Amino acid sequence: METAEDVSGVLGLCAVLVKDQKDVGSTPQHPGANLTQQGPGQIGRVTRTNTQSQVNSMAHDLAEEQGWLARMVHLFRSDDLGTQFDLLQVARKILAEGGQRIRYTFPPLITCGIKLARQYKMKEAEVDDWEGKTSSVFKFVHQVISVLYNKVEASDLCLQLFLLAAQVADECGLEELGYEFFVQAFVIYEESISESRAQLQAITAIITALQTSRVFGTDNYDTLITKAALHGSKLLKKPHQATAVFYASHMWWQGEVPGREKDGRPLFRDGKRVLECLQKSLRIASSCIDEVQSVQLYVAALDQYLYYFEQLVEAVTAKYINSLVELITSNIDLIHGTDTHPASSAPPGLLEGIHSPDMIVQHFRNTLLYIQGRKNTPNDDVDEPRPDWEAVDIAGACVKLGLM
Numbered sequence: 001m002e003t004a005e006d007v008s009g010v011l012g013l014c015a016v017l018v019k020d021q022k023d024v025g026s027t028p029q030h031p032g033a034n035l036t037q038q039g040p041g042q043i044g045r046v047t048r049t050n051t052q053s054q055v056n057s058m059a060h061d062l063a064e065e066q067g068w069l070a071r072m073v074h075l076f077r078s079d080d081l082g083t084q085f086d087l088l089q090v091a092r093k094i095l096a097e098g099g100q101r102i103r104y105t106f107p108p109l110i111t112c113g114i115k116l117a118r119q120y121k122m123k124e125a126e127v128d129d130w131e132g133k134t135s136s137v138f139k140f141v142h143q144v145i146s147v148l149y150n151k152v153e154a155s156d157l158c159l160q161l162f163l164l165a166a167q168v169a170d171e172c173g174l175e176e177l178g179y180e181f182f183v184q185a186f187v188i189y190e191e192s193i194s195e196s197r198a199q200l201q202a203i204t205a206i207i208t209a210l211q212t213s214r215v216f217g218t219d220n221y222d223t224l225i226t227k228a229a230l231h232g233s234k235l236l237k238k239p240h241q242a243t244a245v246f247y248a249s250h251m252w253w254q255g256e257v258p259g260r261e262k263d264g265r266p267l268f269r270d271g272k273r274v275l276e277c278l279q280k281s282l283r284i285a286s287s288c289i290d291e292v293q294s295v296q297l298y299v300a301a302l303d304q305y306l307y308y309f310e311q312l313v314e315a316v317t318a319k320y321i322n323s324l325v326e327l328i329t330s331n332i333d334l335i336h337g338t339d340t341h342p343a344s345s346a347p348p349g350l351l352e353g354i355h356s357p358d359m360i361v362q363h364f365r366n367t368l369l370y371i372q373g374r375k376n377t378p379n380d381d382v383d384e385p386r387p388d389w390e391a392v393d394i395a396g397a398c399v400k401l402g403l404m
Contacts, residue, residue: 002078004090010072011094017069018105019097066104073108081127084116085137092144099151106148110161113141114168121172131174138177141165142184155192159185159202163209170215171260178213179220182206186227200240203232204247211250212257214265221268225251229277242284242297246304249277253313271315274308278316282324291334292357298328299364306371309387318391328364329397335360365401368394372403 011018073095076087088109095105120127120134127133142165149158166181185206193202206228216224228251232244252273256262278301285297302324308316335357375389398404 002083002087004083004086007076007087007090008094011091014069014072017065018094018101019099062101063104066101069101070104070108073105073112076112081116081119081123082133084119085133085140088113088116088140092140096147102148103152103154106144107157107161110141110144110148110165113137113144114165117141117168117172134172135174135177138165138169138174138181142177142180145184149188149192155188156198156202159188159193160205162188163205167209167212170213173215175215175217175220178215179224182210182224185209186231189231196236196240199231199235200244203228203235203244207232207244207247207251211254214254214257214263218268233280238284238288239293239297242281242288243300245277245284246281246301249274249281249304249308252277253308253311255311271308271313274313275315275320278304278308278320291331292360295328295331295335296360296363298324298331299360299367302328302364302367306367309392310374312385312387318388318393322391322393325368325394325397329400332361332364332400361401364397365403368397368401368403372398 073091076084076091078084078087092106092109095102095109098105117134117137120130120137124130145158145161145165148154148161162181162185166178166185169178169181189199189202189206193199207225210221210225210228213221225248229245229248232248233241235241235244252268252270254267254269256267281301281304282298285294285301288294288297302321305316305321305324309318309321371389371392371394374387375392377389379386395404
């Protein structure tokens with residue numbers, strides 16, 4: 001479908017799927033909207049059970065039919081980029097009448113808009129006023145995500161879409177738009193995400209997007225990463241705080257992004273701030289009541305220390321690794337000597353699941369084996385800088401875990 005008339009005509013034929021029909025008075029606007037419960041007693045309980053079944057069935061049917069409509073959005077395409085933008089605008093005007101249905105139809109519209117922005121970037125040399133046209137596409141994306149956020153309960157999805165738009169704006173070199181998209185992601189985080197693990201996952205996604213951004217000047221970047229680190233340090237649960245803080249350290253040590261061309265801009269790196277984040281995460285981990293979670297956080301932090309040690313961050317020296325290895329070794333027996341705290345079933349990291357003492361010990365053992373391998377690897381290129389693995393002392397830990 002290559003013309004605005006095609007898009008309007010096809011969506012007109014699918015009007016029964018796009019929006020509620022006025023002549024069908026008994027059809028609710030969304031699952032369960034007009035369903036009521038009966039009075040008390042046995043009959044009432046049976047009716048409530050049936051009502052929930054009906055709601056689930058209606059929700060499933062709505063998701064299935066809107067899924068087909070959402071797939072159709074990807075068929076609205078034209079080789080001419082200006083015409084493609086017109087198609088998306090026509091589709092948005094019609095799909096916006098769908099009420100709760102935009103939960104399913106707006107996300108593909110947004111991704112098509114982001115794809116169009118990338119196409120403009122690829123044809124930068126061929127398109128007149130490509131920056132102005134690309135900015136118009138991003139403003140369209142911003143508007144659609146904002147409508148989706150305000151009209152339906154989809155805060156997690158909208159946050160991810162704002163971050164995706166921010167990353168593409170970064171690729172296009174549009175600093176002001178990228179900054180605005182990150183600001184909107186923070187607004188959603190502050191207004192609509194309250195559960196502790198959901199906050200951890202959201203702030204980690206923001207940290208990841210910021211760490212890979214390259215378009216920002218020093219002031220804007222420092223403002224955004226400081227805000228992200230502050231949110232991470234104020235999570236409700238201590239284990240989540242510690243996890244977010246050592247992830248936040250990566251914002252102060254940018255690395256090369258695989259598959260992305262170098263643009264000549266210097267990478268933002270501050271080894272002292274990296275060490276501050278790592279040390280703060282250890283202090284938070286030490287304050288956890290549950291020994292299992294504390295040791296698990298220590299082992300996870302050790303991975304971060306080793307990463308920066310191999311990245312030749314001057315502030316992260318072998319003495320910090322040695323101290324942390326000694327701390328883990330002295331506490332490793334405690335996690336076997338106490339009953340598992342109920343909180344241990346909710347691990348401090350990003351993934352759900354039970355992290356048993358045996359899993360933590362195995363993680364530490366694998367880390368020690370990795371260090372051993374690095375210490376035993378010969379340095380074939382004497383001119384290439386190499387971490388001082390000889391200064392890393394893991395002998396006591398290896399003896400305790402039977403690795404020597």
